[in-house]
Amino acid sequence: MEQEMVTPGEVLGIASEVKPGKGAYQAPHNNTVYASLTGFPRIISPSPDSTDQRPTVEVTGHKAHGPVPEPGSVVIARVTKVMARSASADIMCVGPKSVREKFTGIIRQQDVRATEIDKVDMQLSFHPGDIVRAIVLSLGDARAYYLSTAKNELGVISAESTAGATMVPISWTEMQCPITGQIERRKVAKGKS
Incomplete structure (x- = not known):
């Protein structure tokens, strides 16, 4: 327990x-x-x-005040930077609890999704500012946690369009701006229905 x-x-x-x-x-x-x-x-x-x-x-x-990410815990993180092979994110919550310290997460290309891993394009999966639900794989290097979004319910849960509106997911890989109708590619988290 x-x-x-x-x-x-x-x-x-x-x-x-x-x-x-x-x-x-x-x-x-x-x-x-x-x-x-x-x-x-x-x-x-x-x-x-x-x-x-x-x-x-x-x-x-408890020495560190607030929750600490551990392998297997589900976290909510804000994407800060997207590179060719990985994206970095600031972990904001571990489970339902907000963190009080700065924890950095890295989503590597191979951990974005479970299928067609070699075809993952990081720029079409995440954008800076996206809020993602991810699972902690391990403590990586340089005090960054390796995160995975390779499950249906993991991925982008909230994203802002270039028009500044909160986008609506329309498929596993696309979100749409309600104002302009513009469609942007993302690794979308499937809501638990």
């Missing part, structure tokens, strides 16, 4: 079932135990000879 991070004020349990340890406190008015810092909750079993048999819940601090 993946450990869920808690933030100050999140409920950890009720005082009749758990007692607060470090990083947690009990509110006197409603007998609820809350987290007092950002971190990961941990339940500590009571010692067998203890008169109080409630387990203790404590929160251990």
Whole structure:
């Protein structure tokens, strides 16, 4: 089970079932135990000879505040630069949570889509400013994460046309400007319907 991070004020349990340890406190008015810092909750079993048999819940601090991309996590990133064989992007969210530090992602040509990899044209897949949904493959070099959009639900989820409008996806590979009707090529993420 993946450990869920808690933030100050999140409920950890009720005082009749758990007692607060470090990083947690009990509110006197409603007998609820809350987290007092950002971190990961941990339940500590009571010692067998203890008169109080409630387990203790404590929160251990998390050094980097905010989520950190890990292999396998789905991220939302903004494309900053498109080169011949890769695109770079700033990771904005890991899962549903916004990041608080700067993480850079690289989408390599071979990781754009699952088919006809050798025919991928980066300029027809992404443009700077595009918002993409991608999955983290690994931590690459120079503190950049290798990202992949090679699944149907991954790819561009939001893009602006040259006219400045939010484009509408019309196929797997095309988005259309609602103002001018102009069609631009993208590696489009298929919405989960």
